[in-house]
Amino acid sequence: MPTKTPRICSCGRVVPAGQRCVCAVARKAASDADRPTASQRGYDADWRAARAKHLARFPSCVECGDPATLVDHIETIRKAPHRRLDPTNFASMCSTCHGKKTARFDGSFGRTVR
Ligand SMILES: [Zn+2]
Numbered sequence: 001m002p003t004k005t006p007r008i009c010s011c012g013r014v015v016p017a018g019q020r021c022v023c024a025v026a027r028k029a030a031s032d033a034d035r036p037t038a039s040q041r042g043y044d045a046d047w048r049a050a051r052a053k054h055l056a057r058f059p060s061c062v063e064c065g066d067p068a069t070l071v072d073h074i075e076t077i078r079k080a081p082h083r084r085l086d087p088t089n090f091a092s093m094c095s096t097c098h099g100k101k102t103a104r105f106d107g108s109f110g111r112t113v114r
């Protein structure tokens, strides 16, 4: 088997055989950073902690009284970003009622509910 020789990357660096140039690694890291993180979408550690606390205090669905599995924002984050972590804006819900509410809400804006 011939000895693998280092290659020259388009960026000018000498890259050992079988390895990726650091410029490719850096590019990938940059593109990962471009993607919105969970926290940028409004769901970060603070929200998870606030949600867990709310579920502990209000373990029943506000609609039907079943055990709640999630916390809904009464005013959506999009509508009221400043109330994202406001406990008075939280409503414990079971996934069934939340699904219904979400469908109703989306429909009310004239969007087609799929
Ligand atoms: Zn390179």
Ligand SMILES: [Zn+2]
Pocket (backbone or CB within 6 Å): 061, 062, 063, 064, 065, 066, 093, 094, 095, 096, 097, 098
């Ligand atoms: Zn429910």
